[in-house]
Amino acid sequence: MTRPEQDGAASNRHEWTDISDRVDTCTIGTFDTGSESSAVCLCTINGTITDANQSFVDWFGDPGQQPGGSSLDQWLAATHAVGDTERLLDRLRAGESVRRELSVPGSSGETRRVVFEATPVDFDGRQLIVAVCHDITDQRRTEQRHALLAEVSRAIGTAERYEQGLERTLQAICRYTEWTYGEVWTPDNGAGELTYTLGYTDNPELEPFRAKSTSVTFAFGEGLPGRVYSSQSPEWIPDASDEPLEVFHRAELAADAGLRAAFGVPVMAGDRVVAVLAFFLTDRREVDESLAQDVSAVAGSLGGLVERKQTEELIHRRNERLEEFASVVSHDLRNPLNVATGALEMVRDDTDSEYVDTVANAHERMDELIEDILVLAKQGKTVDSEETIELAESIQACWQTVETPEATLQVDTDRVIRADRSRLRQIVENLLRNAVVHGGPGTTVTVGDLETGFYIADDGPGIPEAQREAVFDSGHTTHTDGNGLGLAIVQDIVTAHGWQISVTESAAGGACFEITGVDCVD
Numbered sequence: 001m002t003r004p005e006q007d008g009a010a011s012n013r014h015e016w017t018d019i020s021d022r023v024d025t026c027t028i029g030t031f032d033t034g035s036e037s038s039a040v041c042l043c044t045i046n047g048t049i050t051d052a053n054q055s056f057v058d059w060f061g062d063p064g065q066q067p068g069g070s071s072l073d074q075w076l077a078a079t080h081a082v083g084d085t086e087r088l089l090d091r092l093r094a095g096e097s098v099r100r101e102l103s104v105p106g107s108s109g110e111t112r113r114v115v116f117e118a119t120p121v122d123f124d125g126r127q128l129i130v131a132v133c134h135d136i137t138d139q140r141r142t143e144q145r146h147a148l149l150a151e152v153s154r155a156i157g158t159a160e161r162y163e164q165g166l167e168r169t170l171q172a173i174c175r176y177t178e179w180t181y182g183e184v185w186t187p188d189n190g191a192g193e194l195t196y197t198l199g200y201t202d203n204p205e206l207e208p209f210r211a212k213s214t215s216v217t218f219a220f221g222e223g224l225p226g227r228v229y230s231s232q233s234p235e236w237i238p239d240a241s242d243e244p245l246e247v248f249h250r251a252e253l254a255a256d257a258g259l260r261a262a263f264g265v266p267v268m269a270g271d272r273v274v275a276v277l278a279f280f281l282t283d284r285r286e287v288d289e290s291l292a293q294d295v296s297a298v299a300g301s302l303g304g305l306v307e308r309k310q311t312e313e314l315i316h317r318r319n320e321r322l323e324e325f326a327s328v329v330s331h332d333l334r335n336p337l338n339v340a341t342g343a344l345e346m347v348r349d350d351t352d353s354e355y356v357d358t359v360a361n362a363h364e365r366m367d368e369l370i371e372d373i374l375v376l377a378k379q380g381k382t383v384d385s386e387e388t389i390e391l392a393e394s395i396q397a398c399w400q401t402v403e404t405p406e407a408t409l410q411v412d413t414d415r416v417i418r419a420d421r422s423r424l425r426q427i428v429e430n431l432l433r434n435a436v437v438h439g440g441p442g443t444t445v446t447v448g449d450l451e452t453g454f455y456i457a458d459d460g461p462g463i464p465e466a467q468r469e470a471v472f473d474s475g476h477t478t479h480t481d482g483n484g485l486g487l488a489i490v491q492d493i494v495t496a497h498g499w500q501i502s503v504t505e506s507a508a509g510g511a512c513f514e515i516t517g518v519d520c521v522d
Contacts, residue, residue, distance in 0.1 A: 039133040045120065047072035047089050047129065059104075059112065059133070072118075072131060092120050092129050104133070111178075113140040137290075145294050148176040152298050163198055166275070169302065170200035177294055179279040181206050181259065183213065185225040186275050194218045194225045194276060209257035213250065223249045225276040228264035232273055234296055237262040239284040254280070261285035263292060265299045269307035333370055337363060386497075388521055389424060391415045391454060395447050398428040406441040412448040418519040423493045430486040431456045431513050439510060446506070453499065453518040459508035468503040 039059045042051040049070045073085040088098055097119035104112050118131040155168030170182035183199035195217050199210040218226035228235050240248045240262040241255035248254065248262070261281040266273045277299055341363050348356055392411045399409045409432075417424075435445045439460025446457045463471060472491040490513075494501045499517045506512035 038135070039114075041072070041131050042123075043072045043129040043131060045093055045127045045129060050128075056133075059135075072129065088118075092118055095120055101136075102133075113137045141290055141294065144176055145297055148172060148294065148298055149301055151176070152302060167198050167200055169298070170198070170277075173277075173279070173295060173298060174200060174202070177279075177291060178281060179263075179295075180282050181209070181280045183210070183278050184275055185218065185229075185278065187220070187229060187273060191217075192220050194220070194229055197275070206257050206259070209250075209253050209259060212253055216250065218249070224262060224264045225278055228266050228276050228278075229273050232266050232268065234263065234265040234292060236287045236292060238286050240280070258282050263295065265292075265296050267299045267302050269303040274303060274307050333366070337366055337370075386418045386420055386519070389417055389419055389421055391417055391447075394421075394424055395428055395432075398425055398432055401429055402432045402436060407436050407439075408442075408444040410444060410446045412446065413454055415449055415454060416521040417454075418521060419497060420493075423496070427490050427493050427515070428456070430490050434486055435460065435511070443510075444508070446508075450514055450516055452520065453514065453516040455512050455514045457506035457508070457512035458510040459506065460510040462505055462510045463503055471503060472501075 038053075039056040040053045041049050041056050043049050049072055073089055076085045076088070088100075091098055097117070099118075100116045102114050102116050104114050113136050114133040115136055116131065116133050118129055120127060120129050122128075123130075151172040152169050155165050155172055158165075166184050170184065173179060174182050180203055181199065181201040184197040185194040186197045187194055196214045199213065201207070201210065218224075218229075220226050221230040224235060224237065224240075237243060237248060239260045241251055241260055243251050245251055254260070254262070259280040260283050262278065263280075264276055264278045267275040267277060277295070279295060341360075344356065344359055344363065348360075391413050392415075395409070395411050395413075432445060435456065435458035436443050439445075439458045444459050446455075448455055448457075472487050491501055494515060497518075499515055501513060501515050504512045504514060
């Protein structure tokens with residue numbers, strides 16, 4: 001720093017010096033004024049700045065070159081950081097030290113977070129005030145980023161629908177940062193374009209911009225969202241309202257809404273872009289790397305969560321359609337089936353043809369198939385109600401419903417578990433029936449404990465190792481009377497409980513179905 005030229009006509013200019021290299025000022029009071037992150041100035045007891053270091057000038061400008069800017073209270077007022085400067089100075093004149101955390105606009109337009117500390121001292125026989133500003137911008141932004149990431153994780157994790165999670169994410173980003181408005185664009189790969197998903201702002205004046213954006217689409221590679229999607233890289237626009245329409249398609253809308261700086265960032269899941277976030281400020285802003293990094297960090301953590309929620313949403317919609325389809329099919333099939341069954345009963349007494357029994361058996365199988373389709377469609381992916389169940393008692397009750405005149409059941413468990421009672425019965429009944437059907441009428445079925453669950457085994461022919469994973473696929477069956485849905489239903493219910501199921505060879509050489517991860521009650 002060089003000493004400013006003195007102007008005799010400007011009596012309010014005070015002579016001051018650079019204290020950057022003054023060793024004797026580095027230990028004034030309790031301040032570390034030698035730190036590169038500290039802006040330091042010395043003032044008279046009345047607040048006139050007489051000395052400063054280079055960091056002070058770099059941060060706040062040269063007080064010697066600003067009319068009236070060489071006074072501490074005027075400088076504080078000019079920063080809009082302290083509203084009660086006179087009270088603050090009164091405390092300093094009374095011999096007290098002061099400490100404040102402030103947001104101070106820098107000379108280049110960025111905002112710094114600083115800790116302002118000042119204390120009166122005796123120095124070289126003079127009573128002075130030493131004021132130090134410690135830059136804690138990076139520290140606060142790190143804390144802010146961590147808090148934002150935690151908030152976003154909660155927002156996505158607790159949202160019932162992923163759109164709700166995204167809206168909470170936009171709200172959190174706008175609340176933790178300077179962004180005024182945020183929006184989400186989702187790719188429609190079939191159409192090759194990005195469509196508006198949702199937007200958020202707490203400024204009602206920006207609502208027209210949001211409303212008009214809902215009908216806009218961006219082809220991949222075009223406009224801010226389209227370019228971000230295709231490049232898989234963030235893009236910053238200092239003033240979107242100044243850009244030609246081919247660069248920023250909504251430039252006129254942005255100008256009308258008073259939106260200026262814009263930033264787009266991709267939300268990645270692996271090597272795929274699952275969404276594009278776009279944010280806006282109401283003032284022009286050159287690239288702010290710290291602000292961009294904050295949002296990019298959030299987007300980086302958002303990809304897997306968004307993908308998971310999108311998958312859950314897709315499964316939910318498919319399950320709803322499947323259940324609706326199954327209900328319609330069962331209704332449309334059962335009506336004519338009931339008519340056919342009734343008609344068959346009317347002619348049964350008038351004929352002893354073997355074909356009557358064949359038709360009756362076909363009707364019975366059709367009814368079983370309809371019931372299995374309904375069960376498979378309505379299982380759902382989660383269990384909402386669990387209760388304490390004695391496993392042996394449930395097994396015995398299920399055995400009574402299985403046609404097993406010659407088969408034998410051996411129960412070697414006194415385990416108590418937590419499960420959905422009706423769904424547990426479906427698991428057990430299907431596995432018991434599967435054992436008898438494939439093992440034959442003289443099959444012995446054994447139920448016993450595993451470390452974290454139980455098993456149901458038989459002494460039948462068993463399942464070849466190469467086919468064991470396929471037995472749970474819908475439609476897979478090796479029995480002429482089977483429909484291939486029984487074990488698929490078992491796996492769905494097991495998964496809904498959060499358990500696991502696998503097939504091994506039993507001690508007797510037959511099949512052994514092992515269910516693990518069960519909530520066992522001690």
